[in-house]
Amino acid sequence: MNHIALLLENQPGALSRVIGLFSQRGYNIDSLSVAPTQDETLSRLTMTIGEEGADINQILKQLYKLVDVVMVQNLSEVDSLAMELALIKLKKSKFDVQKILQDISLENEILDEKEDFTIFKVLGDTKVIEELLAILKKEEFLEVTRSGTLGVTRGSESLATNDQTKISYD
Amino acid sequence: MTKEMTSGGEALIKALADENVEIMFGYPGGAALHIYDAIYQQNRVQHILVRHEQAATHAADGYARATGRPGVCLVTSGPGATNAITGIATAYMDSIPLVVISGQVANHLIGTDAFQETDMMGISRPIVKHSFLVQKAEDIPVIVKKAFHIATTGRPGPVVIDVPKNLTDPNEKFEYKFPSDLYLRSFALYDKADTSDIEKAAKLLTEAERPVIYAGGGAINANAAAEVFKLGKLMGCPVTNTLMGLGVYPASDEQFIGMLGMHGTYEANMVMHEADLIMAVGARFDDRITNNPNKFGLQAKKIHIDSDPSSIDKIIDVDLAMTGNAKEVIAQINNQLEKMNFDSSKFQPWMQKALKWRKEHGLNHDMLNQESKSDIILPQQVIQSAYKATGGKAYVTSDVGQHQMFAAQYYHFNEPRKWINSGGLGTMGFGLPAAMGVKFAFPDETVACITGEGSIQMCIQELSTCGQYGLPIKIINLNNRALGMVKQWQDMQYGGRYSSISYEDSLPDFIKLAESYGHVGMKVEKLSELNDAMEECFSLKDKLVFLDVYVDPDEHVYPMLKAGGDMSEMYLSKTIKTFE
Numbered sequence: 170m171n172h173i174a175l176l177l178e179n180q181p182g183a184l185s186r187v188i189g190l191f192s193q194r195g196y197n198i199d200s201l202s203v204a205p206t207q208d209e210t211l212s213r214l215t216m217t218i219g220e221e222g223a224d225i226n227q228i229l230k231q232l233y234k235l236v237d238v239v240m241v242q243n244l245s246e247v248d249s250l251a252m253e254l255a256l257i258k259l260k261k262s263k264f265d266v267q268k269i270l271q272d273i274s275l276e277n278e279i280l281d282e283k284e285d286f287t288i289f290k291v292l293g294d295t296k297v298i299e300e301l302l303a304i305l306k307k308e309e310f311l312e313v314t315r316s317g318t319l320g321v322t323r324g325s326e327s328l329a330t331n332d333q334t335k336i337s338y339d
Numbered sequence: 340m341t342k343e344m345t346s347g348g349e350a351l352i353k354a355l356a357d358e359n360v361e362i363m364f365g366y367p368g369g370a371a372l373h374i375y376d377a378i379y380q381q382n383r384v385q386h387i388l389v390r391h392e393q394a395a396t397h398a399a400d401g402y403a404r405a406t407g408r409p410g411v412c413l414v415t416s417g418p419g420a421t422n423a424i425t426g427i428a429t430a431y432m433d434s435i436p437l438v439v440i441s442g443q444v445a446n447h448l449i450g451t452d453a454f455q456e457t458d459m460m461g462i463s464r465p466i467v468k469h470s471f472l473v474q475k476a477e478d479i480p481v482i483v484k485k486a487f488h489i490a491t492t493g494r495p496g497p498v499v500i501d502v503p504k505n506l507t508d509p510n511e512k513f514e515y516k517f518p519s520d521l522y523l524r525s526f527a528l529y530d531k532a533d534t535s536d537i538e539k540a541a542k543l544l545t546e547a548e549r550p551v552i553y554a555g556g557g558a559i560n561a562n563a564a565a566e567v568f569k570l571g572k573l574m575g576c577p578v579t580n581t582l583m584g585l586g587v588y589p590a591s592d593e594q595f596i597g598m599l600g601m602h603g604t605y606e607a608n609m610v611m612h613e614a615d616l617i618m619a620v621g622a623r624f625d626d627r628i629t630n631n632p633n634k635f636g637l638q639a640k641k642i643h644i645d646s647d648p649s650s651i652d653k654i655i656d657v658d659l660a661m662t663g664n665a666k667e668v669i670a671q672i673n674n675q676l677e678k679m680n681f682d683s684s685k686f687q688p689w690m691q692k693a694l695k696w697r698k699e700h701g702l703n704h705d706m707l708n709q710e711s712k713s714d715i716i717l718p719q720q721v722i723q724s725a726y727k728a729t730g731g732k733a734y735v736t737s738d739v740g741q742h743q744m745f746a747a748q749y750y751h752f753n754e755p756r757k758w759i760n761s762g763g764l765g766t767m768g769f770g771l772p773a774a775m776g777v778k779f780a781f782p783d784e785t786v787a788c789i790t791g792e793g794s795i796q797m798c799i800q801e802l803s804t805c806g807q808y809g810l811p812i813k814i815i816n817l818n819n820r821a822l823g824m825v826k827q828w829q830d831m832q833y834g835g836r837y838s839s840i841s842y843e844d845s846l847p848d849f850i851k852l853a854e855s856y857g858h859v860g861m862k863v864e865k866l867s868e869l870n871d872a873m874e875e876c877f878s879l880k881d882k883l884v885f886l887d888v889y890v891d892p893d894e895h896v897y898p899m900l901k902a903g904g905d906m907s908e909m910y911l912s913k914t915i916k917t918f919e
């Protein structure tokens with residue numbers, strides 16, 4: 170499992186270049202999250218590539234080659250944090266959701282509940298979320314939505330937006 | 340200084356002129372009309388009207404390949420833009436700097452399925468180095484400047500600028516400012532290599548027993564011919580060029596062992612197979628070179644010099660990679676070899692072995708003088724005759740098929756940028772418009788388009804453009820009355836089942852066709868008449884001549900690598916092959 174962090178110019182078509190690269194080059198992507206950053210000219214992406222045997226170096230190089238990609242880093246190669254949020258809506262049954270949630274090492278909270286459904290959130294490691302979903306599979310899901318993994322390096326350094334390259338002409 | 344007020348359309352053309360663009364190729368239409376009006380009112384940039392947008396891109400591409408400067412074209416939205424796609428993909432695959440400007444429907448109409456609206460950013464995305472959708476007219480000069488910078492630096496490639504019509508409105512003026520500096524975030528360029536890598540490279544090169552230099556189109560793009568030649572001389576080892584690299588090392592030099600790969604020479608493919616060191620310069624281990632990558636260069640250490648880091652370790656893992664500009668890096672290596680006082684006679688025995696291979700199964704470059712009972716012309720003889728008539732000095736463009744391979748094999752290219760063909764995409768229809776681009780760049784040079792009767796019909800309409808602008812190109816049509824290369828594969832792999840490769844009864848009379856456009860048409864069917872016709876064709880300096888040469892329809896291109904095999908496994912003729 171590789172988590173890749175990427176800073177992208179906030180330009181028309183920029184995101185489609187990143188996504189297009191994956192289909193164009195035959196790479197599989199397990200999850201992708203995109204959101205604005207504190208710098209309004211940039212978006213930040215985290216991508217998860219789970220496929221075994223994927224040539225991660227080649228993928229990183231191809232991503233970095235895109236003019237709109239400002240910085241890319243494989244978080245899995247450095248000391249980093251990764252987590253995911255899932256919102257789960259279940260049909261009410263004899264099934265004890267509370268009990269299950271107590272037993273699992275995910276931050277969780279029931280957000281809404283009526284006679285016929287429960288909505289709760291879980292936050293934590295992607296693998297553990299997937300284990301939980303496997304258990305819940307026996308129950309009737311109404312809906313599951315997941316954020317995709319988000320990641321950041323530990324320590325004080327950041328995924329630097331290296332300074333603009335100035336190109337001068339005479 | 341007085342402020343200069345321009346419309347978006349005027350700013351676009353002015354910015355091109357400020358980028359030193361002298362010529363552009365294009366075709367007008369609704370969304371580009373404001374731009375065309377701006378073109379009309381100035382004389383710094385000449386606009387060439389082609390007959391199909393595909394030809395505009397190929398002409399700009401041919402211009403770029405011959406000059407090393409970026410080619411520029413202009414098309415309208417919708418069908419204009421989609422017609423340009425084949426040419427953009429052609430340039431992308433061969434890393435050719437192009438700036439393609441496409442008109443787009445007005446901003447407020449984008450997304451409404453407006454008349455002639457097409458998502459050019461989306462459609463062109465996988466085949467461009469980068470693209471811009473203009474959002475504010477004032478941004479046009481900066482975008483133009485960025486587009487040229489991106490297209491021409493590092494590994495070159497095509498850049499699209501999509502311009503909504505309302506942003507070129509002649510009534511909306513703003514102050515024109517051409518930027519003197521450019522800011523690009525994270526646009527990494529690599530020039531020189533680390534000294535320690537240079538030392539490693541020199542060590543690998545000089546400690547090898549059987550080295551080979553394998554140079555491709557990237558070496559031409561980097562203008563590294565002089566450096567590659569010097570490296571060859573310092574090493575005294577065999578040098579081979581890819582289809583895209585022909586001319587970067589002079590074909591007439593004794594160390595040159597010809598083109599390698601699918602239809603490479605016996606000696607080049609054998610040298611690659613037996614080498615213990617392969618030095619790739621601006622070449623990307625494409626599948627038409629390596630044959631089966633799992634069986635490629637198993638005895639060899641590999642050094643790879645490329646301007647694009649993603650080309651390295653993509654297909655073949657190498658022992659030493661140097662990301663950089665080939666000209667700079669080779670110059671560094673040459674310095675190091677000179678410092679070491681390396682004695683190039685070390686590789687004499689290996690060089691002799693290559694020459695022995697050539698003696699055994701090399702190409703016959705003297706087929707014009709060979710005794711022949713019949714008067715049937717072989718396609719190889721046409722190339723040899725054209726070489727003779729031009730003294731090897733012509734710019735030669737080509738299309739795709741057997742004729743292309745024969746031209747690559749038999750016309751000796753002694754200089755870079757003189758052999759102009761679509762190697763990566765293999766685009767039939769490229770040859771004639773590319774020749775127009777070359778002719779515009781070098782009006783006083785001889786420009787020949789070596790084509791086939793299949794390919795030439797894919798952009799035949801450009802005979803009209805050639806008439807309009809008086810372009811005396813020489814079209815040498817190797818007419819085998821079939822899609823020869825497809826037919827060859829059907830002969831070799833499909834039991835001679837000729838599926839959809841012939842049109843003999845419906846071929847046009849190319850002579851009359853050429854004449855109807857105001858050109859000269861000539862037909863040759865007999866070997867005994869070939870040289871005279873060729874001489875005459877090239878002697879008509881101010882005429883476009885369409886020389887229609889009937890060639891043996893049963894000839895195959897050899898050598899040919901065995902599918903899935905290694906580089907030593909070749910068919911050498913219809914009856915001889917190197918493998919069981």
Ligand SMILES: Cc1ncc(C[n+]2csc(CCOP(=O)(O)OP(=O)(O)O)c2C)c(N)n1
Nearest residue numbers: 740741742765767791792793794822823824
């Ligand atoms: C646009 C395009 N369509 C199809 C092909 C596939 N193709 C490769 S070579 C060839 C035959 C070319 O025929 P011709 O131009 O007569 O050349 P010959 O091989 O006969 O010399 C074809 C159809 C191609 N390369 N490009």
Ligand SMILES: [Mg+2]
Nearest residue numbers: 791792821823
């Ligand atoms: Mg043909």
